[in-house]
Amino acid sequence: MKTLGRLVRRYITAAVGITLGILLLAFVTMAGFVLWWDRYYGELNAFAPHRIAQQLELRDGILTLDESEHSAGEWLAGYAWAMVLDDDGNVIWQYRLPAALDHRYTVAQAVVFARWYLDDWPTVSYICDYGTFVVGYPKGALVRWNLYMERRLFDSAVAILRPLLAADLALVVAICVLSAWRMHKNLKNVEQGLDSLAAGRPAVVAQTGATAELAAKLNKTGEHLRRQNELIARRDTARTNWIAGVSHDIRTPLALIMGYAEQLQGDAALPAEQRAKAAAIAAQSQKIKSLVSDLNLTSKLQYNAQPLRRECCAAGPLLRRAVADFCNSGLAERCAVDFDIDPDADAAMLNADAALLARAFENILNNAARHNPDGCTVTVRAALAGAALRVTFADDGTGFPPAVLAALGTQEAGQSAPDAPHILGLHLVGQIAAAHGGSAAFSQAAPHGAKATVTLPLAGAGPVDQSQARPLR
Amino acid sequence: MRRIQDARILLVDDNPDLLALVGSALQNAGYQPPCAAQSCAAARRAFAAAAPDFLVLDVNLPDGDGFTLFQELQARREVPALFLSARDADADRLFGLGLGADDYLTKPFLTQELLLRMEHILRRAYRAELAQGGALALGRRSVSLGDALVTAPGMEPLTLTATERALLQKLADNRGHIVTFDALCESVWGDGYYGYENALNVHIRHLREKLEDDPSHPVWLLTVRGLGYKLAGEARA
Numbered sequence: 192m193k194t195l196g197r198l199v200r201r202y203i204t205a206a207v208g209i210t211l212g213i214l215l216l217a218f219v220t221m222a223g224f225v226l227w228w229d230r231y232y233g234e235l236n237a238f239a240p241h242r243i244a245q246q247l248e249l250r251d252g253i254l255t256l257d258e259s260e261h262s263a264g265e266w267l268a269g270y271a272w273a274m275v276l277d278d279d280g281n282v283i284w285q286y287r288l289p290a291a292l293d294h295r296y297t298v299a300q301a302v303v304f305a306r307w308y309l310d311d312w313p314t315v316s317y318i319c320d321y322g323t324f325v326v327g328y329p330k331g332a333l334v335r336w337n338l339y340m341e342r343r344l345f346d347s348a349v350a351i352l353r354p355l356l357a358a359d360l361a362l363v364v365a366i367c368v369l370s371a372w373r374m375h376k377n378l379k380n381v382e383q384g385l386d387s388l389a390a391g392r393p394a395v396v397a398q399t400g401a402t403a404e405l406a407a408k409l410n411k412t413g414e415h416l417r418r419q420n421e422l423i424a425r426r427d428t429a430r431t432n433w434i435a436g437v438s439h440d441i442r443t444p445l446a447l448i449m450g451y452a453e454q455l456q457g458d459a460a461l462p463a464e465q466r467a468k469a470a471a472i473a474a475q476s477q478k479i480k481s482l483v484s485d486l487n488l489t490s491k492l493q494y495n496a497q498p499l500r501r502e503c504c505a506a507g508p509l510l511r512r513a514v515a516d517f518c519n520s521g522l523a524e525r526c527a528v529d530f531d532i533d534p535d536a537d538a539a540m541l542n543a544d545a546a547l548l549a550r551a552f553e554n555i556l557n558n559a560a561r562h563n564p565d566g567c568t569v570t571v572r573a574a575l576a577g578a579a580l581r582v583t584f585a586d587d588g589t590g591f592p593p594a595v596l597a598a599l600g601t602q603e604a605g606q607s608a609p610d611a612p613h614i615l616g617l618h619l620v621g622q623i624a625a626a627h628g629g630s631a632a633f634s635q636a637a638p639h640g641a642k643a644t645v646t647l648p649l650a651g652a653g654p655v656d657q658s659q660a661r662p663l664r
Numbered sequence: 665m666r667r668i669q670d671a672r673i674l675l676v677d678d679n680p681d682l683l684a685l686v687g688s689a690l691q692n693a694g695y696q697p698p699c700a701a702q703s704c705a706a707a708r709r710a711f712a713a714a715a716p717d718f719l720v721l722d723v724n725l726p727d728g729d730g731f732t733l734f735q736e737l738q739a740r741r742e743v744p745a746l747f748l749s750a751r752d753a754d755a756d757r758l759f760g761l762g763l764g765a766d767d768y769l770t771k772p773f774l775t776q777e778l779l780l781r782m783e784h785i786l787r788r789a790y791r792a793e794l795a796q797g798g799a800l801a802l803g804r805r806s807v808s809l810g811d812a813l814v815t816a817p818g819m820e821p822l823t824l825t826a827t828e829r830a831l832l833q834k835l836a837d838n839r840g841h842i843v844t845f846d847a848l849c850e851s852v853w854g855d856g857y858y859g860y861e862n863a864l865n866v867h868i869r870h871l872r873e874k875l876e877d878d879p880s881h882p883v884w885l886l887t888v889r890g891l892g893y894k895l896a897g898e899a900r901a
Contacts, residue, residue: 442750443679445772450685453775454692480772484752500754505858508846515842515891530890538858546754 195375202367210363236269240317243267244324247275247284254284254321271312271329276301277322284321292327306337377402384409393417427494438487445483449476481557485615488550492622499544499626503650506580507537509545510573513552522560525567526586532573539580542650543627551623551631554616555584555643563588567640578652579629584643585636599633620645668786668794673698674716676707676733677748678726686720686748689775704728711737718786719745720778721765723756734763744789746781748773787837800836802875802884809833814874822874827852827867832875832895835885840897842888868893 243266246257254275256263267273267286275284280296282288292310301323303309305316309325313333317324377400384394384406394413396406455461455469491497514530517523541548559569567588574581591599598614599621620643621631629647636642673690675698677683683700690698699714701707704727710716719737723730734745747760752770760768766785769778787794792810800807805816809832812824824832834851835843849857849864868887872879886894 439750442771443682447681447685449772450689450775454689476772508844511844511846511891515844518891519841532890
C-alpha cells in the first residue's frame with residue numbers, strides 16, 4: 192500500500208505539474224506575442240485615436256489639428272483617413288478623406304460604421320469636444336466583430352464554472368489513481384518475481400501492461416538463475432558425495448594403521464625407538480582421522496547436507512559432558528581444565544544439536560591440547576549475555592599464530608589459499624555456531640594463550656548479533 | 665562368566681585384516697580368541713555354534729547389512745552388541761542405536777577405546793554374574809555391589825543405601841573417568857533430576873564416610889570441580 196500511495200502522489204504531482212507547465216507556457220507565449228504585436232502596432236499607428244482627437248482645436252471658428260508638436264502626417268501615420276462629424280452628421284474636419292465618403296451622415300449610417308465598416312474601411316470612433324472623431328484604417332487592416340451575450344446565460348456560465356473545474360479536478364485525480372493502481376499492480380507482479388528470485392524460487396511474471404518488457408526480462412533472468420542453481424546444486428552434491436565417499440573408504444585402512452601402530456607402541460618386546468615410531472604413526476593417524484571427519488562435516492555444513500537434529504537441552508549438562516569427555520580422553524593428560532558456569536547459564540535452555548555442539552567444543556579443547564605440547568590450563572567459562580549463552584575457552588599456552596588468527600577472521604572453507612594455515616577444526620566451530628544462529632570469535636588471551644568465544648542464542652531467542660563476532664560459513 | 669575376559673565374542677566384518685587386528689587386540693587384553701565371520705551367512709552359523717556373549721558388527725557386509733543381521737540374531741537370542749562401521753552419518757548411528765545396539769563406534773578407532781566400550785557394555789550387561797565373582801577394590805576396603813556391602817579387615821561391614829549403591833555402580837562402570845553431576849543424578853533419579861544436585865552432594869559425602877579413611881581428604885571418590893566426580897583407578901590400590 193505504501194508503494195500505491197507513493198505512485199498516486201507522483202501521478203497527481205505530475206498532472207498538476209504538467210497543467211501548470213502548459214499554462215505557464217501559454218501565458219509566456221501569449222505575452223511574447225502581444226509584446227511583439229504591440230511593437231508592430233506601435234510602429235504602424237504612432238498615436239491612438241483619442242490622443243489625436245485631443246490635438247483638435249478651433250482656430251478662428253475653424254477646426255484645426257495642432258501641428259506644433261507633430262505634423263498631420265505624423266499624427267495620423269498608419270491610418271488611411273480621419274474626419275470629425277458634428278452632431279448633425281456633417282463633416283467639419285477631415286484628413287485624406289476619400290471623396291466618396293465626404294458627405295453628410297445619417298444616424299443609421301453612423302450606427303453602422305461605428306459597429307462595423309464604412310464602405311469596407313474599418314473605422315474607430317471617438318467622441319470629442321467638437322463631435323465624433325472617426326479614423327479609418329486601410330481596408331483589410333482590421334477584423335471587427337461584436338460580442339454580446341444574454342446576461343442570464345453569462346451568469347449561468349459563471350455559476351457553472353466552479354463545479355465544472357471541481358469535476359475536472361476530480362476526473363484528473365481519478366485518472367491518476369487508476370493509472371497508479373494499474374502501474375502498482377504491474378509492479379507488484381514484478382516485485383513478487385524479484386522476491387521469488389531472491390528466495391531461490393523460479394520467477395514467472397505475467398508479461399502484461401506497462402511492465403511487460405521488464406517482466407519478460409525478469410522471467411528470462413529467473414530461468415537463467417534456475418539453470419545455474421541446478422548446476423551448482425549438482426556440483427555441490429557431487430562434491431559432498433565425493434568427500435563422503437572418500438572419507439568412508441579411507442576409514443577401514445586407517446583403522447588398521449591406527450590399530451597396529453597402537454599394538455606396536457605397547458609391545459614391550461620392541462626396542463624403545465621402534466615403539467616411539469609406532470607412537471608417532473598412531474598420533475599422525477589420529478590426526479588424519481580428525482581431519483577426515485572435520486572435512487566431511489565441514490563439507491556437509493557448507494552445502495546444507497547436514498540436517499541439524501535440534502532439541503531443547505540445558506546448557507550446563509551439555510558443557511559439563513563435553514568438558515568431562517575431553518578430560519577423560521588421552522589428550523587431557525597434557526592439559527588442566529578449569530570449568531566455571533554461572534547458575535543462570537547452567538539452567539539456560541538451548542535449541543541445539545547437542546552432538547554437533549559437543550563436536551565444536553571438542554575441537555576447541557583438542558586444539559588447545561595439540562598446540563601446547565608442553566601443557567597448559569584451559570579455562571572454560573559460561574555465562575549469559577542477554578538472550579544468548581557465551582562460552583569462553585581461554586588457555587595460557589602459546590596462543591594462535593598471527594597467520595591462523597588472520598585466516599580465522601577472513602577465510603571461508605574451501606576458499607583457502609594453498610599456503611594458508613590449516614584451520615579446519617576451528618573453522619568447523621564457526622560453522623556449527625553459525626548453523627545454530629550463533630557465532631564464534633577467536634583472539635589471543637591475556638597475557639598469553641588462545642581464546643575462543645562461542646555465542647549461542649537461547650531457545651526461543653533470535654540469532655545473536657553477528658556484529659560482535661565474525662561467523663564463518 | 666566370572667570375568668569380563670571370559671566373554672565369548674563374535675566379530676563380523678568383511679575385512680580379514682580388521683578381524684585379525686581386533687582379534688589380536690582382544691587376546692592381548694586377556695580375552696578368549698574371538699569367533700570371526702566375514703559375511704552374514706558365516707555370522708549366522710557362528711552365532712548358532714558359539715553362542716556368543718557379545719557381538720561386534722560391521723554394517724556393510726557382502727551378502728547383506730549389519731542392521732538386518734543384528735535384528736535376526738537378536739530375534740534368536742538377546743545379546744549385547746556394538747556396531748563398528750565406517751558409516752559415520754548421524755542417521756546410521758541413530759538407526760543402529762535405535763535398533764537396540766548398545767553402542768556405535770565409527771572407523772577409524774582406537775583399539776583401546778573399543779576395548780573400554782566393550783568392557784563397559786559387558787560390565788553392565790552381565791553385572792549380576794560378574795558381581796558373584798568380583799568385588800570393587802578400594803584400597804583396604806572391598807565393596808560388593810551385589811550385596812551393597814563395604815567390608816574391610818577389622819571393620820564392621822557397612823551397608824550402602826540404594827541411592828549410594830546406584831551412584832557407586834555408575835562411578836565403578838566408569839572407573840578412572842569423570843562422571844558429570846548430570847550423569848550421576850540421571851542414573852539415580854532419571855531424566856527429571858533437576859533440583860537434586862544438593863541431594864547428590866549429601867549422598868557423596870555419606871559414600872565417602874563409608875569408603876574413605878579420611879572423608880575430608882578423599883583418595884578414591886574424587887571431586888572434579890565444576891564437572892562431577894571420579895572413582896580413582898585401581899592403580900591407587
